Amino acid sequence: MAERFEHLRAALGQVQGYIYPNEIELHWGLLVVLYPYITGLVAGAFILASLAKVFRVKEVEPTYRLALLTALAFLLVAPLPLLAHLGHPERSFEIFLTPHFKSAMAMFGFVYAWYLMVVLLLEIWFEYRADLVRWSEREHGVRRILHWLLSLGSRSLAPEAVAFDKKAVHVITLVGIPSAFLLHGYVGFIFGSVKANPWWSSVLMPIVFLFSAIVSGIAMVLLLYYLTTLLRRRELDMKCLDKLASFLLYALIFSRLFMSLTIVQILIGTIGPLLLLAAGRFSSLPAELKRVSYFIAALLVQVGIFSTRWNVVIGGQLFSKSLRGLTAYKLELGGIEGLFTAIALLVLPFVILFVLLKVLPPWPEARERPELATPGSAAGEGVEAGEDAAEDAPLGA
Amino acid sequence: MAEERTRREILGKFAQFPCAAMLLACCGPLASLAQASERRYNAKDHYYGMGIQVDKCIGCGRCVEACKAENDVPREPFYFRTWVERYQIRAGGEVKVDSPDGGIHSFPPTEEDKDVLRSFFVPKLCNHCDNPPCVQVCPVGATFKSQDGVVLVDQDYCIGCRYCIQACPYGARFLDPRTSTADKCTFCYHRITKGLLPACVEACPTGARVFGELKTLASPLRRMMRMSKLAVLKPSLNTEPKVFYSDLDGEVR
Numbered sequence: 001m002a003e004r005f006e007h008l009r010a011a012l013g014q015v016q017g018y019i020y021p022n023e024i025e026l027h028w029g030l031l032v033v034l035y036p037y038i039t040g041l042v043a044g045a046f047i048l049a050s051l052a053k054v055f056r057v058k059e060v061e062p063t064y065r066l067a068l069l070t071a072l073a074f075l076l077v078a079p080l081p082l083l084a085h086l087g088h089p090e091r092s093f094e095i096f097l098t099p100h101f102k103s104a105m106a107m108f109g110f111v112y113a114w115y116l117m118v119v120l121l122l123e124i125w126f127e128y129r130a131d132l133v134r135w136s137e138r139e140h141g142v143r144r145i146l147h148w149l150l151s152l153g154s155r156s157l158a159p160e161a162v163a164f165d166k167k168a169v170h171v172i173t174l175v176g177i178p179s180a181f182l183l184h185g186y187v188g189f190i191f192g193s194v195k196a197n198p199w200w201s202s203v204l205m206p207i208v209f210l211f212s213a214i215v216s217g218i219a220m221v222l223l224l225y226y227l228t229t230l231l232r233r234r235e236l237d238m239k240c241l242d243k244l245a246s247f248l249l250y251a252l253i254f255s256r257l258f259m260s261l262t263i264v265q266i267l268i269g270t271i272g273p274l275l276l277l278a279a280g281r282f283s284s285l286p287a288e289l290k291r292v293s294y295f296i297a298a299l300l301v302q303v304g305i306f307s308t309r310w311n312v313v314i315g316g317q318l319f320s321k322s323l324r325g326l327t328a329y330k331l332e333l334g335g336i337e338g339l340f341t342a343i344a345l346l347v348l349p350f351v352i353l354f355v356l357l358k359v360l361p362p363w364p365e366a367r368e369r370p371e372l373a374t375p376g377s378a379a380g381e382g383v384e385a386g387e388d389a390a391e392d393a394p395l396g397a
Numbered sequence: 398m399a400e401e402r403t404r405r406e407i408l409g410k411f412a413q414f415p416c417a418a419m420l421l422a423c424c425g426p427l428a429s430l431a432q433a434s435e436r437r438y439n440a441k442d443h444y445y446g447m448g449i450q451v452d453k454c455i456g457c458g459r460c461v462e463a464c465k466a467e468n469d470v471p472r473e474p475f476y477f478r479t480w481v482e483r484y485q486i487r488a489g490g491e492v493k494v495d496s497p498d499g500g501i502h503s504f505p506p507t508e509e510d511k512d513v514l515r516s517f518f519v520p521k522l523c524n525h526c527d528n529p530p531c532v533q534v535c536p537v538g539a540t541f542k543s544q545d546g547v548v549l550v551d552q553d554y555c556i557g558c559r560y561c562i563q564a565c566p567y568g569a570r571f572l573d574p575r576t577s578t579a580d581k582c583t584f585c586y587h588r589i590t591k592g593l594l595p596a597c598v599e600a601c602p603t604g605a606r607v608f609g610e611l612k613t614l615a616s617p618l619r620r621m622m623r624m625s626k627l628a629v630l631k632p633s634l635n636t637e638p639k640v641f642y643s644d645l646d647g648e649v650r
Contacts, residue, residue: 020568087557087577196566
């Protein structure tokens with residue numbers, strides 16, 4: 001506690017003007033910056049996935065499963081920064097037991113549970129079910145048992161069963177899009193409904209959050225697609241990358257309307273990627289250069305969106321509600337709410353994603369189609385062709 | 398004469414005994430009834446508020462000290478259930494506000510007295526809003542408005558999310574570092590339910606703070622409210638504060 005007082009005393013020295021004495025402690029720190037950043041990635045990745053399924057954007061199909069798994073990995077981590085930030089994490093279950101329905105925060109548990117259980121897990125299961133069955137039939141050892149368990153006893157590979165899977169995925173995605181909007185718009189609502197804080201109090205807050213979520217989610221999937229493809233020493237699907245980049249571009253232009261502040265957010269996080277993306281998209285750069293510019297743009301977008309979150313969450317608390325002064329936020333390194341915790345929490349989703357990628361490989365070559373004679377040995381091209389055929393089948397039926 | 402008086406006295410004495418006995422017999426149960434009803438505090442019978450007469454405050458900081466002592470508020474200058482602000486309005490219209498250590502040790506002399514047009518002190522505390530935004534946002538209902546109009550926090554239920562601190566437009570809440578739960582002024586609930594005054598009201602040497610019933614016409618608070626030009630803080634936020642300021646300057650936020 002002495003350390004905390006020391007920290008606050010240091011902040012006291014940096015106060016400008018007059019702030020209410022209780023405002024010296026800045027209550028929502030780095031971990032609360034992480035939370036909207038992470039849920040934003042979830043919502044964005046899911047919306048990208050739904051582009052492939054519902055809006056039938058063929059080009060982004062290669063990232064569909066990757067986007068779903070990314071969303072899951074980040075969603076699993078999303079509540080952790082909040083838990084770590086609570087004064088009494090052990091009482092957090094009270095939100096479920098005795099929710100106060102007038103509180104935006106009380107809805108978190110329900111929105112989260114709905115999104116995790118009803119949308120994401122179900123969609124991933126239906127999407128992977130047929131593959132899980134095939135994998136468990138062919139594999140040996142732990143993976144066989146794991147995949148057998150994950151198939152939850154549903155072993156049918158009959159065409160009707162597979163068709164049902166497809167239909168289920170479609171329906172869940174339809175439900176999932178408004179749910180993703182809900183998940184992240186709701187995070188914006190938590191801030192937007194605080195009338196006491198003029199920086200936050202705005203009906204546009206959920207929309208700002210949503211657009212930036214879409215931006216960061218698409219950029220994250222683009223990054224992951226780029227990296228995993230390189231690491232697996234495969235050829236990048238340039239058409240897919242182009243499409244991702246143009247979505248990113250449109251989303252950026254939209255969200256640009258609401259963004260403001262700091263060199264990082266505007267210059268590095270927005271204008272930089274805008275130029276890079278536009279250059280990549282609308283000029284005849286060689287593919288090699290295009291790829292690099294997309295990659296850097298996606299990276300910058302992550303920085304930009306993180307700084308957006310920072311500017312909203314921390315920025316909103318820097319000025320006093322007396323409107324007469326400013327306080328300062330000094331980042332702590334150690335401690336439960338410090339920088340190291342935040343870094344650990346940011347790394348964790350990637351660890352989870354790594355495990356998920358091992359258990360549920362989203363790569364085209366991992367998919368086994370009954371129509372392919374030698375499973376596993378097929379080249380990317382062949383699989384895609386098979387995919388298209390499978391895609392069209394239920395449509396025609 | 399003397400005989401007569403004695404007789405009268407004797408007769409009087411005779412009459413007194415049964416009368417006194419009867420009175421006693423009646424008063425006994427009545428008194429105990431009265432006592433019992435006083436002991437059984439009924440929140441429904443009360444609706445509390447506070448009046449602050451800005452022109453009476455001398456900025457001595459005794460209320461801040463009394464509050465910290467009475468309610469065991471952490472001594473560090475980042476935690477206050479009540480504090481006092483000093484406003485200095487300069488000739489050029491520039492406003493300087495300060496509250497060193499919440500005003501607990503009173504205030505240092507003004508630097509340049511010359512160009513200060515007017516200066517005054519404003520005690521601040523939880524406004525016990527009738528429409529409290531802090532209560533609305535609490536995800537578990539740990540902070541609530543009691544029947545007597547006092548906004549309280551259940552320390553055993555608060556999860557420490559600090560949403561209420563963000564939602565309070567008056568900066569009246571803080572996170573108690575010892576319990577990691579939200580804390581704020583309770584109008585000294587442990588005292589007022591026993592018929593005592595809040596510590597800050599009792600400590601104020603000038604009577605700048607008036608505590609009492611809002612719904613009883615004859616209460617000192619209602620009298621003060623009748624006699625003064627009243628204002629509340631940040632009325633535009635529609636929180637409906639129950640702390641009323643008399644002669645409040647427009648610069649006070």
